[in-house]
Each structure stands twice: as C-alpha cells, then as structure tokens.
Amino acid sequence: MSEPRTDDRVDVPAEAWSGVHRGPLREGEWVRLVDQKGRKHNFELVAGKRFFSNKGHLDHDDMIGREEGFTLTSSAAGQYLIFRPLLNEFVVSMPRGAAVVYPKDAAQIVALADIYPGARVVEAGAGSGALTCSLLRAVGPWGKVTSYELREEFADVARRNVHQFFSAPEGQTHPAWDLRLGDLKLGLPELGHQVDRIILDMLDPWNCVDVVADALVPGGIVCAYVATTTQLSRVVETLRVHGGFTEPQPWESLVRDWHVEGLAVRPGHKMIGHTAFLVTARRMAPGEKAPRKTRRPAPGAYGVDYTGPRPADIPPVETDAGAAEAHEA
Numbered sequence: 001m002s003e004p005r006t007d008d009r010v011d012v013p014a015e016a017w018s019g020v021h022r023g024p025l026r027e028g029e030w031v032r033l034v035d036q037k038g039r040k041h042n043f044e045l046v047a048g049k050r051f052f053s054n055k056g057h058l059d060h061d062d063m064i065g066r067e068e069g070f071t072l073t074s075s076a077a078g079q080y081l082i083f084r085p086l087l088n089e090f091v092v093s094m095p096r097g098a099a100v101v102y103p104k105d106a107a108q109i110v111a112l113a114d115i116y117p118g119a120r121v122v123e124a125g126a127g128s129g130a131l132t133c134s135l136l137r138a139v140g141p142w143g144k145v146t147s148y149e150l151r152e153e154f155a156d157v158a159r160r161n162v163h164q165f166f167s168a169p170e171g172q173t174h175p176a177w178d179l180r181l182g183d184l185k186l187g188l189p190e191l192g193h194q195v196d197r198i199i200l201d202m203l204d205p206w207n208c209v210d211v212v213a214d215a216l217v218p219g220g221i222v223c224a225y226v227a228t229t230t231q232l233s234r235v236v237e238t239l240r241v242h243g244g245f246t247e248p249q250p251w252e253s254l255v256r257d258w259h260v261e262g263l264a265v266r267p268g269h270k271m272i273g274h275t276a277f278l279v280t281a282r283r284m285a286p287g288e289k290a291p292r293k294t295r296r297p298a299p300g301a302y303g304v305d306y307t308g309p310r311p312a313d314i315p316p317v318e319t320d321a322g323a324a325e326a327h328e329a
C-alpha cells in the first residue's frame with residue numbers, strides 16, 4: 001500500500017468546527033482503543049503517560065505521531081486497535097447527565113428534520129449534549145443551534161461534552177452554539193428571531209406547541225422525540241388540534257446487525273430495538289391551514305375511552321350508540 005500523500009496528512013481546517021482531525025495523532029487528542037474482546041477505552045493522549053489494562057500497559061508516546069488505524073501490543077501481549085473516536089462512538093461513551101439521543105435517531109433527526117448548513121435550530125433539552133453535537137455538525141459554523149436546558153448540572157455536562165467533541169480551545173465554544181439555562185416555553189418567545197427547525201427531546205413536548213408555532217418560519221419543521229406511546233399520542237394530537245401544522249408524521253427506526261460468515265448469513269441475535277418515537281410536522285404560513293384528511297378516523301379512535309386533545313370536527317361521543325361503537329372497535 002502506498003504512503004499517504006503530504007496533503008492527506010493536513011488537518012481539517014479549524015474554522016470548519018467539524019470535531020474531526022486528520023493526519024498523525026497529536027498530544028491532547030482523544031483516541032479509542034478496542035481490545036480483542038471488543039471492549040472500548042477512550043482517553044486523551046498525554047506525552048509520557050501510560051494506559052493500563054488487565055493486559056499490562058501501553059505508552060501514549062507509542063501512539064502520538066502515528067496515523068490512526070493501527071494495532072499495538074501491550075506489555076502483557078494484549079492487542080489493541082487504535083482509531084480516533086467517531087461522533088457516533090463518542091456520544092455513547094461520553095459522560096452522561098440525562099439519557100442521550102442514540103446515533104440511529106440522531107441520524108434520522110438530521111435527515112428527516114432536514115438540518116442543513118446555515119440553519120437556525122432550537123433544541124430542548126440539551127441533556128448530555130449528544131444530539132447537540134450532531135446538530136452543530138449539520139448546521140456548521142454559519143448556522144445557529146440554541147439549546148435550552150432546565151437543569152444546570154445537565155447543562156454543565158452538555159457543555160463539557162460538546163467542547164470535548166469539537167476540541168474547543170480554552171474559553172471558546174462552537175461559534176454556532178448558544179446554550180441557555182431555562183425552560184424552552186419561557187425562553188423561545190424571548191429569542192427575538194424566528195427559527196427554521198425545532199427539536200424537542202423532553203417529557204412534555206405537547207406543552208410547547210404554541211410557542212413552537214410562533215417561533216417557526218413558514219415551512220419550518222418541528223421534530224419531537226418521545227419514549228412512550230402515550231407521549232406519542234399526546235404530541236401528535238396536540239399538533240393536529242393546533243391547526244397550524246401539516247399532518248404529523250410519527251415513526252420509529254429499528255436497527256438490526258447481520259452475521260455474515262461464509263454460508264452463515266443471518267440476522268444477528270441482538271438489535272437496537274425501541275429507543276424512542278419521532279414525530280415531524282411542518283409549519284404552515286400564517287393563517288393557512290393544511291387540507292383536512294379525507295379519510296375518516298378508525299371507528300372508536302376518538303371513542304368514549306379517548307381523553308386526549310380532540311380535533312374540532314370530531315365531537316365527543318355522548319350517545320349509547322356511540323359508546324357501543326367505540327367499545328366494538
């Protein structure tokens with residue numbers, strides 16, 4: 001194999017704020033070691049320091065200055081694969097305050113909420129900053145990500161994680177990031193400008209629908225990430241009842257690995273099943289309403305047992321006949 005050309009070793013421009021380096025590993029960078037059992041270890045390279053494991057030790061100095069993608073053997077004959085951590089690896093191993101948005105969902109959010117370079121995005125809550133990293137990556141240094149977080153201790157975790165991922169120099173942060181301590185419902189009306197995308201990863205996104213509608217530009221997208229079916233129902237119905245959004249689109253993604261070895265080609269035994277549901281809807285222009293769905297709701301969908309937000313053209317069920325119909329459904 002040929003040696004890397006000189007320009008392959010030149011680092012990604014710092015102004016891109018990509019969180020990625022290329023070229024030889026340098027002191028102060030984070031690396032990810034994977035041992036022969038698949039266990040992962042992430043740490044910062046410090047000249048003169050040693051990494052210890054149950055297989056003896058490795059010297060950081062034997063990693064600094066090398067191109068990533070090599071194997072080192074420790075003092076007790078353990079083999080370690082060494083690369084820089086990818087964003088999707090970083091977010092599942094970084095310190096957590098609140099639960100994080102998993103990479104499979106962050107990818108869906110970036111793609112289906114259409115986060116683009118230069119976009120003005122609001123998210124709540126910042127939590128541990130996992131989704132924040134993907135949003136900042138997608139908007140780039142010319143966009144804006146305003147992250148609201150209720151709890152100071154989580155905001156601190158998010159700040160540390162985002163700074164680490166983007167290698168922010170001391171006293172600096174990603175130029176597109178604005179982390180605000182407080183409630184999105186109170187903060188958003190004070191933001192002073194409209195935004196293109198709003199991502200809600202919080203317990204009660206339905207309580208934010210009015211402020212979200214006021215803050216979004218026409219054509220803007222709201223995307224809610226919720227863990228349970230009751231939350232999913234409530235946020236979808238609240239968006240529907242509001243009237244200023246297109247029909248909400250709910251979905252989830254499941255990721256299944258495959259085992260591929262000779263003739264043994266089959267689904268893996270483990271999969272990333274349920275993490276959360278996603279819902280997106282687009283903001284209509286002021287005063288405009290999306291056409292009503294021509295298909296009637298399923299019988300009993302809004303029957304006597306339904307207690308959530310109710311579309312204006314679907315009256316509450318009051319008669320015995322209506323109740324019977326609801327129970328049969």
Ligand SMILES: C[S@@+](CC[C@H](N)C(=O)[O-])C[C@H]1O[C@@H](n2cnc3c(N)ncnc32)[C@H](O)[C@@H]1O
Binds near residue numbers: 127184203
């Ligand atoms: C599941 S965590 C978010 C995780 C984050 N998206 C990540 O990927 O690391 C939910 C966060 O929302 C915050 N939160 C809940 N309601 C909020 C509100 N109204 N305004 C701002 N933050 C809120 C909570 O404090 C919590 O940290």
